Amino acid sequence: MNYEIIDAHAHIFPEKIAENATENTGKFYNLHMDSIGVSEKLIEGGNVIGVSRYLVCSTATVPHQTDSINRFIAEECRKYPCFFGFGTTHPLSENIEADIEQIKSLGLHGVKLHPDFQLFEADSPEAFRIYEIMESKEIPLLIHCGDPRYNYSAPAKIRRICENFPRLQIQAAHIGGYCRWDEAEELLTGFGNVCVDISSSLAFMDRSDAVRRIKKFGVEKCFFGCDFPMWNHKEELERFLNLGLSEEENKLILAENFKNFYKISKNT
Numbered sequence: 001m002n003y004e005i006i007d008a009h010a011h012i013f014p015e016k017i018a019e020n021a022t023e024n025t026g027k028f029y030n031l032h033m034d035s036i037g038v039s040e041k042l043i044e045g046g047n048v049i050g051v052s053r054y055l056v057c058s059t060a061t062v063p064h065q066t067d068s069i070n071r072f073i074a075e076e077c078r079k080y081p082c083f084f085g086f087g088t089t090h091p092l093s094e095n096i097e098a099d100i101e102q103i104k105s106l107g108l109h110g111v112k113l114h115p116d117f118q119l120f121e122a123d124s125p126e127a128f129r130i131y132e133i134m135e136s137k138e139i140p141l142l143i144h145c146g147d148p149r150y151n152y153s154a155p156a157k158i159r160r161i162c163e164n165f166p167r168l169q170i171q172a173a174h175i176g177g178y179c180r181w182d183e184a185e186e187l188l189t190g191f192g193n194v195c196v197d198i199s200s201s202l203a204f205m206d207r208s209d210a211v212r213r214i215k216k217f218g219v220e221k222c223f224f225g226c227d228f229p230m231w232n233h234k235e236e237l238e239r240f241l242n243l244g245l246s247e248e249e250n251k252l253i254l255a256e257n258f259k260n261f262y263k264i265s266k267n268t
């Protein structure tokens with residue numbers, strides 16, 4: 001079966017900082033990084049399995065990086081039409097509204113936040129201000145979720161976003177809670193506005209847990225992703241196909257759900 005494949009979660013960095021940024025991410029998670037986070041390498045890896053589109057993002061660890069990151073992502077999207085770019089902002093940014101406006105005017109499609117890297121509580125009043133603006137401007141949110149070592153993006157905090165912003169489109173990364181999958185499954189399922197990507201997850205759970213979690217969130221609410229540069233595209237696809245879901249379910253998770261959620265038509 002030749003599936004259309006969209007990679008719903010990839011990080012890219014400007015060439016001169018890519019090596020460092022990749023190394024730091026590897027250290028932070030104590031995981032081996034498959035590649036180096038530059039666009040060329042992303043496409044090289046994705047081509048092996050025939051990825052047709054990539055959601056690309058990068059987060060600002062300090063507020064003043066926001067502007068240059070958003071411009072960088074937009075520039076890469078111009079160079080590579082297969083990129084679907086997300087910008088970023090920061091709860092301590094001087095003007096969140098202006099950041100969101102910039103993201104819109106650069107033609108980016110959403111905002112990526114990573115509470116654990118950006119050191120903010122996902123349900124703090126400052127963060128709620130971001131979600132409020134995003135919801136009113138209909139900008140989707142991709143948010144990193146979970147890490148047993150911290151509480152910034154704990155599933156219970158992500159749940160408060162889901163409850164308080166029912167019209168905000170939320171892509172909860174890593175099946176809603178990296179290494180906190182039981183909590184995620186309990187707290188984040190059943191929200192109409194929430195989808196999950198399955199990146200950085202399948203290597204850590206057995207088949208039956210993965211299938212149960214995917215079904216609990218809803219097969220029509222899960223996106224395939226590789227968390228580039230962390231995982232190898234070919235291996236992640238193998239892990240996914242080994243779950244033994246039906247062809248129809250594979251089709252949904254590999255591409256269709258993403259296109260429906262982000263309203264991507266053939267010409268987007």
Ligand SMILES: [Zn+2]
Pocket residue numbers: 009011144173
């Ligand atoms: Zn990420």
